[in-house]
Amino acid sequence: xxxxxxxxxxxxxxxxxxxxxxxxxxxxxxxxxxxxxxxxxxxxxxxxxxxxxxxxxxxxxxxxxxxxxxxxxxxxxxxxxxxxxxxxxxxxxxxxxxxxxxxxxxxxxxxxxxxxxxxxxxxxxxxxxxxxxxxxxxxxxxxxxxxxxxxxxxxxxxxxxxxxxxxxxxxxxxxxxxxxxxxxxxxxxxxxxxxxxxxxxxxxxxxxxxxxxxxxxxxxxxxxxxxxxxxxxxxxxxxxxxxxxxxxxxxxxxxxxxxxxxxxxxxxxxxxxxxxxxxxxxxxxxxxxxxxxxxxxxxxxxxxxxxxxxxxxxxxxxxxxxxxxxxxxxxxxxxxxxxxxxxxxxxxxxxxxxxxxxxxxxxxxxxxxxxxxxxxxxxxxxxxxxxxxxxxxxxxxxxxxxxxxxxxxxxxxxxxxxxxxxxxxxxxxxxxxxx
Numbered sequence: 367x368x369x370x371x372x373x374x375x376x377x378x379x380x381x382x383x384x385x386x387x388x389x390x391x392x393x394x395x396x397x398x399x400x401x402x403x404x405x406x407x408x409x410x411x412x413x414x415x416x417x418x419x420x421x422x423x424x425x426x427x428x429x430x431x432x433x434x435x436x437x438x439x440x441x442x443x444x445x446x447x448x449x450x451x452x453x454x455x456x457x458x459x460x461x462x463x464x465x466x467x468x469x470x471x472x473x474x475x476x477x478x479x480x481x482x483x484x485x486x487x488x489x490x491x492x493x494x495x496x497x498x499x500x501x502x503x504x505x506x507x508x509x510x511x512x513x514x515x516x517x518x519x520x521x522x523x524x525x526x527x528x529x530x531x532x533x534x535x536x537x538x539x540x541x542x543x544x545x546x547x548x549x550x551x552x553x554x555x556x557x558x559x560x561x562x563x564x565x566x567x568x569x570x571x572x573x574x575x576x577x578x579x580x581x582x583x584x585x586x587x588x589x590x591x592x593x594x595x596x597x598x599x600x601x602x603x604x605x606x607x608x609x610x611x612x613x614x615x616x617x618x619x620x621x622x623x624x625x626x627x628x629x630x631x632x633x634x635x636x637x638x639x640x641x642x643x644x645x646x647x648x649x650x651x652x653x654x655x656x657x658x659x660x661x662x663x664x665x666x667x668x669x670x671x672x673x674x675x676x677x678x679x680x681x682x683x684x685x686x687x688x689x690x691x692x693x694x695x696x697x698x699x700x701x702x703x704x705x706x707x708x709x710x711x712x713x714x715x716x717x718x719x720x721x722x723x724x725x726x727x728x729x730x731x732x733x734x735x736x737x738x739x740x741x742x743x744x745x746x747x748x749x750x751x752x753x754x755x756x757x758x759x760x761x762x763x764x765x766x767x768x769x770x771x772x773x774x775x776x777x778x779x780x781x782x783x784x785x786x787x788x789x790x791x792x793x794x795x796x797x798x799x800x801x
Contacts, residue, residue: 400479402692405435410697411450411463413680415442425705429697436693461688462698464680465497465505467761470750471741474504478683479691481506481698491702491716493678495741506702507678509713511638512726512736513568513664514674516645520658521550521633530662530672530732534601537665541610544633553605554623554632557615557770560763565636566598567761571675571737574668580742583749584800586793589785596785597666599769603781606773615770624648628659636664640679642725643712661725663734672734676714748799755795758788 412418418440426438441460443449451468453459454477469477480502481487487494487503497505515530522528525543541552556562570578573594582588588595605611612618626632628649635641639661646656663672682701684694701707708715712723722730730736742749753760765788771777772784779787 400692400695404433404693404696406690407437408461408690408693409439409441411441411460413446415444418442429700457687459685461685461694465683471499472747474499477686478504496678497681505681505683507681507716509708510676510678511640512674512676515634515662516637516641517634517660517662518630518658519660521548521630524548531665532667534665550633551612552610552633554635555611555615556618556620558618559620563763563766564761566602569598569664571673572664572666574673579739580745583745586796587789589789603773606770625652629654661729673737674734676736676738751799752795756791
């Protein structure tokens with residue numbers, strides 16, 4: 367559900383190897399029989415432990431009123447990726463759950479029921495091909511997000527900047543102005559929690575290339591100057607190397623960072639748009655102005671325009687092991703289309719045609735074009751394979767934590783030497799996968 371991340375977490379390369387030997391539920395990927403009566407009990411696994419006893423029961427009551435004789439129970443999972451991956455291995459993982467990012471696309475049919483074909487689902491829902499394989503859709507996003515910088519615009523204004531910087535150098539200059547003219551930490555990495563670093567991998571739309579997911583695995587050296595990873599990871603390196611992030615990344619704290627940004631002790635973080643309402647809530651709780659919180663695009667323009675990727679957050683799916691699949695599917699579809707959960711979370715609604723939330727209307731007012739990037743077709747699954755072979759957790763925190771360590775002088779090397787190493791490892795794996 368809309369919360370923290372849509373990324374492969376630490377240890378994902380290992381998890382992918384472990385999952386390769388798992389069978390989950392019944393094999394095959396033929397559609398389940400969803401035609402049964404909608405009644406009985408279902409268990410829904412969620413990462414939103416903060417909502418299990420607060421807001422989620424209200425949604426359940428509305429569903430149960432629409433379908434008398436049903437009962438929805440929520441199971442909150444704090445360490446969602448790791449714990450649910452383990453549950454998948456054991457074969458017991460509820461009736462409806464969020465698809466862990468440890469599951470490669472070619473493994474989806476082992477654990478989840480296909481909900482329909484990409485062709486038929488695409489006409490009704492956004493983000494359908496993000497958890498699809500061989501033309502079948504296995505998950506529906508519970509809401510979509512845009513990617514960019516959550517900023518305290520009051521602090522940036524105090525530093526003399528009132529509009530989003532257009533280039534990495536302009537952004538770095540802005541951070542330096544924040545450091546010089548305010549008491550705020552210009553940028554907060556959330557290094558210790560790790561997963562926020564993955565948002566440097568969520569910026570593919572900046573090149574305005576709708577085929578980037580297809581072409582990316584075909585590139586053996588994405589950390590070369592001018593290429594995507596050099597632009598994004600290079601900005602992270604430069605922020606840290608110039609002393610524009612927190613003094614001790616080993617002591618960062620995600621929950622603690624919310625009021626820090628909300629009150630202006632921190633000026634900016636790279637996250638998804640889902641973070642805007644959370645930061646505003648933190649500002650309100652601390653007695654600060656929630657309207658100080660804004661969302662800015664990544665500082666790079668193609669054709670004189672900002673571009674930002676919109677993508678589905680976690681995808682809800684029907685468990686292969688569920689014994690009540692009709693009710694499980696009914697819940698998933700109702701939650702996505704009728705519950706209002708996405709609007710409540712200021713997320714992009716998954717059903718085609720429903721309006722953007724206010725936070726993203728303000729975002730588009732900065733001149734950014736929102737792009738939904740299609741998944742690879744010819745090269746489907748190959749990026750996952752290269753990640754596994756190279757042991758570079760592209761959408762995770764491990765190699766970027768090392769990048770931060772190098773940038774702050776806590777590990778050997780420099781930007782050029784580390785990017786050369788990454789290119790070598792990635793290229794060697796890419797040549798084996800793409801041969």
